[in-house]
Amino acid sequence: MADLSTRIGALTLKNPIMPASGTFSEELAEVFDLDCIGAHVTKTITREKRSGNPVPRVCEVNGAMLNSIGIPSKGADLFVKNTMPFYAAYEAPLVISISANTADDFARFAEEVSAPGVAAIEVNISCPNIEDHGKAFAIRPGSTEDVIRKIRSATHLPIWAKLSPNTGEVVEVAQAAEAAGADALVTANTMLAMAIDSRSGEIRLGNVMGGLSGPALKPITLRMTYQCAKAVAIPVIGCGGISSVDDVIEYLMAGARAVQVGTATFISPNTMPRLVAELEATLAARGLASLDALIGAARLADETITLAEYA
Amino acid sequence: MSASLRAISDSAFAPAGLVRQPSIHELEARIKSHEWVNGQYRLMVLAAPDCVLDCRPGQFFHLLCPQTDRFQPYFRRPMSIYGYDRERGELSFLYKVAGTGTGALAELEAGDTLNIVGPIGQGFEIRPEWQRPLLLARGVGLATLAPLAKECASLGRPLTAICSARSPDLLMSTDLFRDCGAEVITVTDEEGNSGVESLTALIEGLIATRGINAFFTCGSARLMRMLQDIGTRHGIGGQVALEQHMACGIGMCQACVRPFRRADGAVNLRVCREGPVFDLQEAM
Numbered sequence: 001m002a003d004l005s006t007r008i009g010a011l012t013l014k015n016p017i018m019p020a021s022g023t024f025s026e027e028l029a030e031v032f033d034l035d036c037i038g039a040h041v042t043k044t045i046t047r048e049k050r051s052g053n054p055v056p057r058v059c060e061v062n063g064a065m066l067n068s069i070g071i072p073s074k075g076a077d078l079f080v081k082n083t084m085p086f087y088a089a090y091e092a093p094l095v096i097s098i099s100a101n102t103a104d105d106f107a108r109f110a111e112e113v114s115a116p117g118v119a120a121i122e123v124n125i126s127c128p129n130i131e132d133h134g135k136a137f138a139i140r141p142g143s144t145e146d147v148i149r150k151i152r153s154a155t156h157l158p159i160w161a162k163l164s165p166n167t168g169e170v171v172e173v174a175q176a177a178e179a180a181g182a183d184a185l186v187t188a189n190t191m192l193a194m195a196i197d198s199r200s201g202e203i204r205l206g207n208v209m210g211g212l213s214g215p216a217l218k219p220i221t222l223r224m225t226y227q228c229a230k231a232v233a234i235p236v237i238g239c240g241g242i243s244s245v246d247d248v249i250e251y252l253m254a255g256a257r258a259v260q261v262g263t264a265t266f267i268s269p270n271t272m273p274r275l276v277a278e279l280e281a282t283l284a285a286r287g288l289a290s291l292d293a294l295i296g297a298a299r300l301a302d303e304t305i306t307l308a309e310y311a
Numbered sequence: 312m313s314a315s316l317r318a319i320s321d322s323a324f325a326p327a328g329l330v331r332q333p334s335i336h337e338l339e340a341r342i343k344s345h346e347w348v349n350g351q352y353r354l355m356v357l358a359a360p361d362c363v364l365d366c367r368p369g370q371f372f373h374l375l376c377p378q379t380d381r382f383q384p385y386f387r388r389p390m391s392i393y394g395y396d397r398e399r400g401e402l403s404f405l406y407k408v409a410g411t412g413t414g415a416l417a418e419l420e421a422g423d424t425l426n427i428v429g430p431i432g433q434g435f436e437i438r439p440e441w442q443r444p445l446l447l448a449r450g451v452g453l454a455t456l457a458p459l460a461k462e463c464a465s466l467g468r469p470l471t472a473i474c475s476a477r478s479p480d481l482l483m484s485t486d487l488f489r490d491c492g493a494e495v496i497t498v499t500d501e502e503g504n505s506g507v508e509s510l511t512a513l514i515e516g517l518i519a520t521r522g523i524n525a526f527f528t529c530g531s532a533r534l535m536r537m538l539q540d541i542g543t544r545h546g547i548g549g550q551v552a553l554e555q556h557m558a559c560g561i562g563m564c565q566a567c568v569r570p571f572r573r574a575d576g577a578v579n580l581r582v583c584r585e586g587p588v589f590d591l592q593e594a595m
Binding site: 022023024025027028030031032043050055056058059060061062063064065066067069072110196214265267268269302 | 333334335337338375383384385386387426428463483551555556557558559560562563564565569579582584
């Protein structure tokens with residue numbers, strides 16, 4: 001049987017399949033045994049209670065979803081009291097996704113959630129909804145370095161920095177996160193987008209703009225994963241539009257050591273367990289004993305047709 | 312707080328509640344029949360295994376509508392259960408062909424398969440003290456209330472059902488309600504007897520003559536508010552099945568929230584999880 005395990009810094013996951021933050025919660029335990037996946041990643045929590053954005057909070061566009069949920073959060077206290085004990089009953093490592101409005105608030109909150117039972121903290125420095133006009137820390141290297149450095153000094157736990165596709169400085173942001181002490185990168189969050197009903201003129205999200213996810217996002221976040229894996233030494237976790245085992249393998253070949261599955265779970269709630277089984281079958285079919293031969297295996301085609309030949 | 316709401320309070324997620332056996336199933340179901348019942352509505356009957364037929368009236372399934380030449384839905388579509396029959400191994404949906412999802416669904420034929428997820432959500436609860444229920448259904452809400460009528464019949468509760476539609480040809484399931492022993496009253500916009508004023512008089516008359524002491528409704532915000540008013544005046548409680556844009560359908564994404572009145576102010580609840588059936592007076 002192929003070994004699907006993968007290492008994200010000091011953390012060993014039994015397989016590389018885990019949920020993307022915001023597309024996973026306790027309710028999924030009513031669909032499948034949550035211990036079959038590599039890690040549990042919570043929906044982003046904030047220290048204070050937040051009610052979230054006006055409805056409609058989601059809409060579908062061709063092959064993709066737009067969302068502007070707005071990080072409704074029951075607050076840190078209820079999370080510790082109710083959600084943490086639920087996940088403690090599972091073996092899969094628990095990764096808590098957190099958000100805050102300032103770098104200092106991020107650091108303070110990271111310190112507070114650094115409790116026994118938490119395996120890593122994913123810092124959502126990229127959610128395009130939470131700041132005005134979609135601005136986020138992960139859009140610029142300077143703000144990324146500042147927030148990660150402050151979080152680094154506040155917690156001993158591994159820090160996973162969730163990056164944004166809404167930046168023109170992918171490599172610089174990734175390197176800033178690494179230099180500031182991030183233990184892994186997650187590439188990436190949703191892409192800022194919008195939809196309008198052409199008949200009525202109505203904007204289709206209550207928050208006007210929202211994040212694009214699903215298959216339409218994949219080529220963009222796959223490219224980011226490739227860029228980041230080339231540019232940093234810390235592990236990269238791919239995320240964006242994964243619904244098939246081929247998607248998983250593409251991300252691994254781009255250099256990801258693990259992947260997060262998000263919107264696909266909404267279309268088929270059994271997507272993650274299916275991907276674990278199919279990845280194992282694929283490795284067996286290809287005669288591979290582990291993921292090692294796949295990670296970073298992307299290469300140019302043997303016979304590259306040059307632009308001159310097209311001309 | 313109603314029992315259906317209590318069931319999902321935070322304590323439900325204590326470690327002792329660890330679920331290792333799935334209760335929500337995703338499976339391919341074969342379509343046994345798929346017929347037009349009038350110019351706008353289709354009835355789909357699926358062959359379904361026992362594991363998904365342990366349903367409650369008011370619960371729903373999340374359907375993966377197909378990709379067709381005309382329609383390419385991406386999300387699943389929530390669809391309230393019209394009927395479930397363990398003996399016959401059948402699950403049925405009565406739906407209005409209205410948009411991208413139902414348009415695609417309508418193109419399926421008997422013999423095709425449909426991927427379904429469910430059963431999902433908190434269904435209706437007929438409390439012991441609710442001995443003389445009134446069902447008020449508007450349009451597609453008839454489909455949602457049909458299994459509740461069957462449940463009332465099996466509990467031996469005398470039932471009155473008011474079915475409202477735009478025109479007489481769009482009234483559906485009145486025979487099903489009658490087969491359940493219900494007294495059926497139909498009202499339509501075309502006949503001019505479906506407005507709030509005439510319905511209020513009708514219902515207050517029924518309270519006086521039939522001793523109606525519970526309301527169940529689906530399909531109209533206007534009629535829901537009317538029942539809230541009548542209920543407040545007469546001290547009658549009840550439940551309402553509601554809709555909202557959904558993405559995941561099982562409680563993860565927080566997309567389908569609506570506000571509800573609580574003693575300490577309004578709270579957002581998920582229609583897919585805390586609902587789709589809610590306390591009538593808490594709905595806003």
